[in-house]
Amino acid sequence: xxxxxxxxxxxxxxxxxxxxxxxxxxxxxxxxxxxxxxxxxxxxxxxxxxxxxxxxxxxxxxxxxxxxxxxxxxxxxxxxxxxxxxxxxxxxxxxxxxxxxxxxxxxxxxxxxxxxxxxxxxx
Numbered sequence: 001x002x003x004x005x006x007x008x009x010x011x012x013x014x015x016x017x018x019x020x021x022x023x024x025x026x027x028x029x030x031x032x033x034x035x036x037x038x039x040x041x042x043x044x045x046x047x048x049x050x051x052x053x054x055x056x057x058x059x060x061x062x063x064x065x066x067x068x069x070x071x072x073x074x075x076x077x078x079x080x081x082x083x084x085x086x087x088x089x090x091x092x093x094x095x096x097x098x099x100x101x102x103x104x105x106x107x108x109x110x111x112x113x114x115x116x117x118x119x120x121x122x123x
Contacts, residue, residue, distance in 0.1 A: 024113025
């Protein structure tokens, strides 16, 4: 069972992703509406992977990832970003920030679990 910490400021996206990932099997999802909440949740139970929205009020996805990396035991947890941004260089920038993959919004709920598992397997 993969424990995934999903951070997005839109509750409907959190819910759709949670349902899709739990249906795909093998994924337990912890959902947070902000980077600040994610820090609290991550300290309560270390996740196996982070799934982070990029653009959020308060702490952005990259800022959230940087803060999560400071929590003891979480420095090496793989991170995947979700972004609606289509501009050139954004994916490169996010990979440089420490992500193992960048997935596009809107995502396909039917393939989201497979895309995350592929990223975790280095594909």
